[in-house]
Amino acid sequence: MKTIRSHVEHLFRNTPQSKQTVLLKEEIIANLEEKVYDLIEIGKNEEDAINKAIVDLGDIDDLISEVGFEQNEGKTPPTGQQRYPKLNLGFSLWGSALIIALFIFINYYYSPNTIWFVYPTFVVLWWPLAMFYYWRRQKGAQQ
Structure with missing residues (x-):
C-alpha cells in the first residue's frame, strides 16, 4: 500500500x-x-x-x-492550555473560590471553635497563582 x-x-x-x-x-x-x-x-x-x-x-x-x-x-x-491561558486563569480563580468557600462552610458548620480552613486555603491558592504566572508568560511571549 x-x-x-x-x-x-x-x-x-x-x-x-x-x-x-x-x-x-x-x-x-x-x-x-x-x-x-x-x-x-x-x-x-x-x-x-x-x-x-x-x-x-x-x-x-x-x-x-x-x-x-x-x-x-x-x-x-498550540494545545488547549496554550490556546486559552486567560480562560484557564479565570477557571482557576473561580474554582479556588468555590473550594475555599466549601472549606469555610465545613469549618464553621462542623467545628466553629477551631479555625482550620486557613491551612487548605494556602494550598488551593497555588492553583490560580500558577495560572496567573503562566498567563503572564504567555502574554509576554505574544508581544
Missing part, C-alpha cells in the same frame, strides 16, 4: 512535523488501508480499491484546520 502512504505524505507536505501530525497520518493510512481491504473483499481489484479509497477521502484541508494546524506556518499547533 505504498500508494496510500505516498498520497497521505503528499497531503501533509505543508504541515509541521510533530507527534500529533504523525499520529494523524498513521490513523488516516490505517483507515484507508482498511477501506481498501473491504473493497477488495466485495470484489474490486486492488488498484480500483486504492483509487476509490483515495477519492472517498477527499480534501483533508478541513480536517487539518479542524485539528488546529496552520498550513503555512512551521510551528506546532
Whole structure:
C-alpha cells in the first residue's frame, strides 16, 4: 500500500512535523488501508480499491484546520492550555473560590471553635497563582 502512504505524505507536505501530525497520518493510512481491504473483499481489484479509497477521502484541508494546524506556518499547533491561558486563569480563580468557600462552610458548620480552613486555603491558592504566572508568560511571549 505504498500508494496510500505516498498520497497521505503528499497531503501533509505543508504541515509541521510533530507527534500529533504523525499520529494523524498513521490513523488516516490505517483507515484507508482498511477501506481498501473491504473493497477488495466485495470484489474490486486492488488498484480500483486504492483509487476509490483515495477519492472517498477527499480534501483533508478541513480536517487539518479542524485539528488546529496552520498550513503555512512551521510551528506546532498550540494545545488547549496554550490556546486559552486567560480562560484557564479565570477557571482557576473561580474554582479556588468555590473550594475555599466549601472549606469555610465545613469549618464553621462542623467545628466553629477551631479555625482550620486557613491551612487548605494556602494550598488551593497555588492553583490560580500558577495560572496567573503562566498567563503572564504567555502574554509576554505574544508581544
